[in-house]
Amino acid sequence: MSGRLAVIGLGPGDARWLTPEADAVLATAEAIYGYGAYLDRVPTRPGQARHPSDNREEGARAAAALSHAAQGAHVAVVSGGDPGVFAMAAAVCAEIEAGPQAWRELDIAIVPGITAMLAVAARVGAPLGHDFCAISLSDNLKPWEMIERRLEAAAGAGFVIALYNPVSRLRPWQLGAAFERLGRLLPASTPVIFGRAIGREDERVEVTTLSTAKVIAADMATLVIVGSVETRIIAREGRTPLVYTPRAVGGAGL
Amino acid sequence: MSGRLAVIGLGPGDARWLTPEADAVLATAEAIYGYGAYLDRVPTRPGQARHPSDNREEGARAAAALSHAAQGAHVAVVSGGDPGVFAMAAAVCAEIEAGPQAWRELDIAIVPGITAMLAVAARVGAPLGHDFCAISLSDNLKPWEMIERRLEAAAGAGFVIALYNPVSRLRPWQLGAAFERLGRLLPASTPVIFGRAIGREDERVEVTTLSTAKVIAADMATLVIVGSVETRIIAREGRTPLVYTPRAVGGAGL
Numbered sequence: 001m002s003g004r005l006a007v008i009g010l011g012p013g014d015a016r017w018l019t020p021e022a023d024a025v026l027a028t029a030e031a032i033y034g035y036g037a038y039l040d041r042v043p044t045r046p047g048q049a050r051h052p053s054d055n056r057e058e059g060a061r062a063a064a065a066l067s068h069a070a071q072g073a074h075v076a077v078v079s080g081g082d083p084g085v086f087a088m089a090a091a092v093c094a095e096i097e098a099g100p101q102a103w104r105e106l107d108i109a110i111v112p113g114i115t116a117m118l119a120v121a122a123r124v125g126a127p128l129g130h131d132f133c134a135i136s137l138s139d140n141l142k143p144w145e146m147i148e149r150r151l152e153a154a155a156g157a158g159f160v161i162a163l164y165n166p167v168s169r170l171r172p173w174q175l176g177a178a179f180e181r182l183g184r185l186l187p188a189s190t191p192v193i194f195g196r197a198i199g200r201e202d203e204r205v206e207v208t209t210l211s212t213a214k215v216i217a218a219d220m221a222t223l224v225i226v227g228s229v230e231t232r233i234i235a236r237e238g239r240t241p242l243v244y245t246p247r248a249v250g251g252a253g254l
Numbered sequence: 255m256s257g258r259l260a261v262i263g264l265g266p267g268d269a270r271w272l273t274p275e276a277d278a279v280l281a282t283a284e285a286i287y288g289y290g291a292y293l294d295r296v297p298t299r300p301g302q303a304r305h306p307s308d309n310r311e312e313g314a315r316a317a318a319a320l321s322h323a324a325q326g327a328h329v330a331v332v333s334g335g336d337p338g339v340f341a342m343a344a345a346v347c348a349e350i351e352a353g354p355q356a357w358r359e360l361d362i363a364i365v366p367g368i369t370a371m372l373a374v375a376a377r378v379g380a381p382l383g384h385d386f387c388a389i390s391l392s393d394n395l396k397p398w399e400m401i402e403r404r405l406e407a408a409a410g411a412g413f414v415i416a417l418y419n420p421v422s423r424l425r426p427w428q429l430g431a432a433f434e435r436l437g438r439l440l441p442a443s444t445p446v447i448f449g450r451a452i453g454r455e456d457e458r459v460e461v462t463t464l465s466t467a468k469v470i471a472a473d474m475a476t477l478v479i480v481g482s483v484e485t486r487i488i489a490r491e492g493r494t495p496l497v498y499t500p501r502a503v504g505g506a507g508l
Contacts, residue, residue: 105491
């Protein structure tokens with residue numbers, strides 16, 4: 001039997017965002033690897049081995065899963081959201097590139113999922129309705145100066161910005177520094193959205209502006225979207241406001 | 255009965271990418287509005303009215319759906335991919351902002367979906383594995399000079415770039431111009447991925463480099479991903495290569 005590794009996106013917390021493809025591939029896996037909190041979202045099935053690991057062990061987890069698949073097994077690795085966005089698919093590819101020839105001969109399948117920024121955007125309207133970018137604020141994986149340069153390039157050119165990994169226990173100041181840096185380029189009234197634990201019972205969404213964003217609490221389960229100068233807030237009586245970025249810039253076209 | 259409008263992402267062409275939430279909301283809609291080719295992907299259900307319209311009538315379609323919902327109906331508007339990414343959710347928000355007060359009092363739900371760049375990325379590995387942006391190449395909706403400025407800002411700052419709407423019958427030269435512009439900032443060996451009709455029977459994926467990208471055919475059903483200087487291609491004998499952007503830049507961290 002030839003080995004097979006599937007890297008599967010579970011989507012954000014709500015099971016109604018798990019695609020039928022992801023569900024079908026999970027059902028046929030002989031072993032599942034993943035961060036414990038993500039594995040807990042996968043129903044247990046008889047005869048299926050589960051290998052939870054810590055959040056910061058992506059490389060070792062990918063290598064263990066590849067090694068298992070190379071023995072001829074059908075193995076799954078799970079990510080929250082989409083596996084290709086700041087997640088396990090890149091870790092698996094990096095291990096394949098550095099690993100033994102046999103790993104290049106495996107069947108590799110990436111199963112996409114709803115990534116966090118799409119779910120947060122959906123909760124408030126369409127803040128990602130025009131050109132946007134996604135930046136990881138973790139300076140474990142790149143120098144902080146590079147993050148600042150990317151924030152400035154994105155805001156200066158008019159992109160809406162989705163911030164992944166805004167805060168962790170060991171990275172308490174980076175989000176505030178990012179708001180400070182963006183505040184030099186964008187109006188104080190620029191819409192900012194905090195989406196925490198989207199699709200889970202403790203979900204929380206807050207719409208604010210750049211001038212007051214720094215007082216909103218964020219953590220590892222939070223995704224932040226910073227609008228562009230085009231992004232608009234529509235007030236609605238008795239309802240949360242809608243936030244959207246128009247499809248046309250400056251009244252162009254259509 | 256209070257009116258309700260759901261803006262629903264169908265995902266790319268494969269029905270296995272339609273989320274259970276999208277399927278459930280579609281099942282309860284009394285009327286469905288959308289571009290004809292997307293409506294054709296929704297199973298017909300007894301008693302459910304269908305209102306197909308042309309691809310370029312987003313504003314009018316959104317207004318018609320809102321007007322229908324304001325009569326107390328449960329109405330759905332469908333988009334391919336995710337409704338919040340260059341699609342109907344922003345059109346609906348714009349019509350609400352410009353429309354009568356009654357439209358602000360409707361229940362509005364945005365149902366996220368797999369957007370095209372995630373599906374194309376999944377087919378080849380993890381090209382969106384680190385910071386990336388999404389740019390619409392349509393200069394119907396913004397000046398071409400702004401598109402050039404955003405391409406240069408993104409490539410210069412090290413973002414991987416997903417190009418939506420790269421080509422249409424009336425916009426034949428923009429993609430070539432974008433490659434030419436990016437070629438001034440990025441190495442000729444930069445990986446470029448063309449994904450056409452992903453998840454449909456006529457799906458086609460091609461991995462090339464910036465120096466030869468201009469000879470690959472693209473159309474309205476194509477999404478193009480241009481790598482960064484960090485993006486890598488892993489050759490595999492007898493298989494399509496893997497393309498990925500490492501999670502860590504320049505060997506930082508982990």
